[in-house]
Amino acid sequence: MKAGARKFVSVGFATLMLASSLSACSSKGNNTSDNTKPSGSTQNTASEGTSKKHRTLTVEVFDRGKPGQPDLNNNYWTKYINDNFGKQYNATVKFVTVPRSQEVEKLNVLMASSDAPDIVFTYDAGTVYNFVQQGGLTDLGPLLDQYGSALTSYLGEDILKYGKYNGTQYAVSAKRTILAGFNTFIRKDWLDKLGLPVPTTAEQFYDTMVAFKEKNPGQVSGVIPYGYSLSSSTPGVGAIMEAFKPSNLTEKQFATLQAQSVSMPPWNLPGYDKAVQYLNKMFHAGLLSPNFVTDKDGKLSDADISNGKVGAFFTNWDGPYRTAPGTYNNLKANVPGAELIPIDPWQNDAGNHPKQGYSPNGLYIFVPKFSKNADLAVQYLNWMADPQNTLFLQNGKEGEDYNMVNGVPVQTGTTTSGDKMMTVANNLDYDILSNGIELGDPQKNQAAISAGYPGYEKEVENALKVSMTENYAPYYYSTPNAADAKYHSQLTSLSAQLLAKLITAKPAEFDSLYKSSVQQFMDQGGKAVLDEFVKNYDAQNGQ
Amino acid sequence: MAKKGIIHYIKHDFLLYLMLVIPVAYILIFKYAPMYGIQIAFKDYNIFKGINSSPWNDFETFKQVFSSKQFFQVVRNTLVLNGLDLIVGFPAPILLAILLNELVSTKFKKASQTILYLPHFLSWVIIGGIVAQLFSPTGMLNALIADMGGHGFPFLTDKYAWVGTYILVGVWQNAGWGTILYLAAMTGIDNQLYEAAEADGAGRFKKIWHITLPGIRPTIVILMILQLGNIMAINFDRPFNIQNNLVMDFGDVISTYVYRVGIQSADFSLGTAVGLFQSVICLIFLVSSNYISRKLGDDGIW
Numbered sequence: 001m002k003a004g005a006r007k008f009v010s011v012g013f014a015t016l017m018l019a020s021s022l023s024a025c026s027s028k029g030n031n032t033s034d035n036t037k038p039s040g041s042t043q044n045t046a047s048e049g050t051s052k053k054h055r056t057l058t059v060e061v062f063d064r065g066k067p068g069q070p071d072l073n074n075n076y077w078t079k080y081i082n083d084n085f086g087k088q089y090n091a092t093v094k095f096v097t098v099p100r101s102q103e104v105e106k107l108n109v110l111m112a113s114s115d116a117p118d119i120v121f122t123y124d125a126g127t128v129y130n131f132v133q134q135g136g137l138t139d140l141g142p143l144l145d146q147y148g149s150a151l152t153s154y155l156g157e158d159i160l161k162y163g164k165y166n167g168t169q170y171a172v173s174a175k176r177t178i179l180a181g182f183n184t185f186i187r188k189d190w191l192d193k194l195g196l197p198v199p200t201t202a203e204q205f206y207d208t209m210v211a212f213k214e215k216n217p218g219q220v221s222g223v224i225p226y227g228y229s230l231s232s233s234t235p236g237v238g239a240i241m242e243a244f245k246p247s248n249l250t251e252k253q254f255a256t257l258q259a260q261s262v263s264m265p266p267w268n269l270p271g272y273d274k275a276v277q278y279l280n281k282m283f284h285a286g287l288l289s290p291n292f293v294t295d296k297d298g299k300l301s302d303a304d305i306s307n308g309k310v311g312a313f314f315t316n317w318d319g320p321y322r323t324a325p326g327t328y329n330n331l332k333a334n335v336p337g338a339e340l341i342p343i344d345p346w347q348n349d350a351g352n353h354p355k356q357g358y359s360p361n362g363l364y365i366f367v368p369k370f371s372k373n374a375d376l377a378v379q380y381l382n383w384m385a386d387p388q389n390t391l392f393l394q395n396g397k398e399g400e401d402y403n404m405v406n407g408v409p410v411q412t413g414t415t416t417s418g419d420k421m422m423t424v425a426n427n428l429d430y431d432i433l434s435n436g437i438e439l440g441d442p443q444k445n446q447a448a449i450s451a452g453y454p455g456y457e458k459e460v461e462n463a464l465k466v467s468m469t470e471n472y473a474p475y476y477y478s479t480p481n482a483a484d485a486k487y488h489s490q491l492t493s494l495s496a497q498l499l500a501k502l503i504t505a506k507p508a509e510f511d512s513l514y515k516s517s518v519q520q521f522m523d524q525g526g527k528a529v530l531d532e533f534v535k536n537y538d539a540q541n542g543q
Numbered sequence: 544m545a546k547k548g549i550i551h552y553i554k555h556d557f558l559l560y561l562m563l564v565i566p567v568a569y570i571l572i573f574k575y576a577p578m579y580g581i582q583i584a585f586k587d588y589n590i591f592k593g594i595n596s597s598p599w600n601d602f603e604t605f606k607q608v609f610s611s612k613q614f615f616q617v618v619r620n621t622l623v624l625n626g627l628d629l630i631v632g633f634p635a636p637i638l639l640a641i642l643l644n645e646l647v648s649t650k651f652k653k654a655s656q657t658i659l660y661l662p663h664f665l666s667w668v669i670i671g672g673i674v675a676q677l678f679s680p681t682g683m684l685n686a687l688i689a690d691m692g693g694h695g696f697p698f699l700t701d702k703y704a705w706v707g708t709y710i711l712v713g714v715w716q717n718a719g720w721g722t723i724l725y726l727a728a729m730t731g732i733d734n735q736l737y738e739a740a741e742a743d744g745a746g747r748f749k750k751i752w753h754i755t756l757p758g759i760r761p762t763i764v765i766l767m768i769l770q771l772g773n774i775m776a777i778n779f780d781r782p783f784n785i786q787n788n789l790v791m792d793f794g795d796v797i798s799t800y801v802y803r804v805g806i807q808s809a810d811f812s813l814g815t816a817v818g819l820f821q822s823v824i825c826l827i828f829l830v831s832s833n834y835i836s837r838k839l840g841d842d843g844i845w
Contacts, residue, residue, distance in 0.1 A: 293787045293789045294679045493803060504700070
């Protein structure tokens with residue numbers, strides 16, 4: 001009996017144990033919601049902080065697993081934070097690491113077990129809304145009034161509104177300073193070799209890809225004209241859909257049918273079927289990465305680009321120029337003379353090149369209800385909003401880590417390794433309040449961006465310009481979509497499966513398969529999500 | 544003779560019982576105590592209120608589970624994959640053990656045993672990587688086929704072919720390790736039997752059929768019962784690391800579904816309900832296969 005029962009119990013209840021041990025812990029978190037009472041005095045935080053007893057503030061930090069990264073809880077940046085904020089407010093700031101690629105799962109577990117740090121954040125709007133609905137977040141409104149004057153004036157109502165739920169400020173959204181989204185890149189040297197022009201329409205792009213395939217200008221084995229990988233977390237067809245989307249959509253159509261940014265394919269958007277079919281055609285002509293389905297994290301695609309096998313691809317607007325994974329650097333090392341340029345081939349029926357970008361909010365930052373340090377958390381964010389601290393956290397020390405050139409910080413290269421290593425450009429993992437470089441002036445930010453990519457200043461400037469041309473942001477909803485919060489991750493993984501099947505489907509079966517795929521998507525929650533978007537849109541616009 | 548009380552036995556074998564306390568405590572604390580949490584399958588679990596304060600929901604979770612098409616698909620896939628594992632994967636270690644047992648050279652036997660065990664110690668994450676390298680459309684195997692003028696075979700991208708890949712990779716990983724129990728059972732077979740059979744003129748196959756196989760029959764039956772009991776339980780790593788978006792019709796199983804719904808979507812009640820359902824089915828399978836084997840005259844596991 002013992003052996004059997006043990007095995008059976010261990011396998012069968014594995015999930016239960018996880019869930020239950022978490023929940024068992026969480027009961028202890030009940031009695032905590034009271035925030036530390038604000039001390040009698042009014043505004044000035046600094047003097048107030050020092051008078052209190054020493055406290056510990058815990059803050060989430062993304063662990064990107066970058067080779068050679070320093071201890072994320074003890075390095076140059078955490079020392080700066082503790083030496084400044086810590087001294088001033090008589091507090092120790094401790095960082096709790098969360099793996100970047102599993103931030104939502106890990107956050108759910110931390111919240112359920114009441115182990116979450118005082119300051120937590122996520123990019124996933126649905127997750128925040130789930131927490132709000134379950135009553136697990138601290139109302140930051142009164143605290144912002146009391147301690148957050150610099151913070152509120154930095155973010156402004158335009159950003160703060162993204163963290164309001166039915167009028168209550170449960171989250172503070174970071175400010176996204178660069179709204180550019182994505183770019184399509186092509187191998188300029190291949191075009192030149194074949195004497196081809198830069199493609200400006202979807203048809204021309206297709207013909208160029210065929211030429212790449214047939215003439216193989218790079219003389220590589222296994223040429224991949226269009227590098228593509230189907231991600232499970234952000235499945236989609238990229239900017240191709242812009243070429244097939246009608247230019248005369250009404251605002252309501254845009255708001256409801258393409259409500260979500262890149263994380264969910266807009267299955268009901270007119271023209272989306274044509275965009276998927278375009279990829280299907282490319283797949284059958286052998287123009288697409290043959291491994292696009294098994295290459296779930298895009299690593300293989302990055303490697304193919306680096307090895308010079310890929311003719312064109314679609315990625316983040318600055319993708320190839322980033323130091324990690326460093327595709328352009330590697331490509332140039334592997335293929336001397338290789339040249340990548342951002343292009344604009346996805347012309348729509350009105351001759352325009354719209355491009356999906358980001359809305360001005362970034363990370364959602366919030367404080368769990370069981371946190372005893374909500375006031376200190378707001379003070380911390382308020383401290384971070386000080387331009388001086390932002391400048392330091394994003395760039396380091398002047399004269400040592402960067403030099404001011406024309407009012408723009410230029411990195412000296414000290415922050416790429418060792419104790420000062422930034423695991424992401426501009427240290428966004430510590431400077432959580434700004435998504436992207438923040439110099440307090442959009443013009444300067446734009447100029448500073450290119451300085452952040454040593455060796456590619458000109459190219460990045462151009463890529464940013466291309467990506468920002470006719471850039472549009474997702475529609476702003478004042479009410480979150482409850483159905484989306486519930487179904488989002490299941491619909492995302494379903495979408496990835498459907499796209500995989502559609503792209504590899506026999507061309508003759510495409511239309512019927514597309515219809516049944518959309519039906520399946522709608523049945524498994526897509527309809528509820530769409531209906532709620534329509535309802536919210538009507539309510540918001542007084543219809 | 545007067546029957547001695549339990550106290551007597553405990554006193555008598557005090558140290559043995561003391562040693563038993565540790566595993567018993569382990570099982571109680573880590574296997575039974577957490578079952579307290581099963582109740583969230585019957586509740587609208589709110590992670591901030593905790594288990595006790597969450598309201599009962601009148602079997603709403605189970606209604607939701609059984610009305611979802613996806614749920615039946617993952618149950619079907621789990622049964623199919625485990626069933627195939629039983630048909631293909633279960634006899635493999637037996638065959639291998641017999642082959643190893645027939646080897647004459649001890650050195651060769653030891654070496655091949657060690658090599659056969661090795662895959663068992665690889666994590667599925669690594670095996671998943673190896674599988675992708677070998678079997679993907681431009682993987683090593685397909686490159687080889689293409690070089691020899693053949694057409695690539697969709698080992699991972701066609702759902703039927705994927706099932707084959709999944710099963711065979713499982714056999715590769717586990718067959719060697721599975722031989723251990725059978726080989727141990729074989730050493731327990733009386734050598735006189737073989738000598739007598741030889742004297743009667745039995746060949747190699749006759750000896751295997753009439754002596755070796757009956758000799759390890761109890762072991763086979765017990766392992767069979769255990770595997771049948773687990774037919775609804777599927778390990779997480781193996782399907783998760785080998786599956787891809789094209790084969791989810793067959794590759795999505797209960798464990799990956801529970802992970803996606805329960806942890807990724809934070810729908811803990813739903814994940815628990817599915818896990819509970821799975822456990823109950825496993826229990827039924829285990830008890831009934833044990834019952835059948837006892838009826839057929841073999842020893843069960845209890």
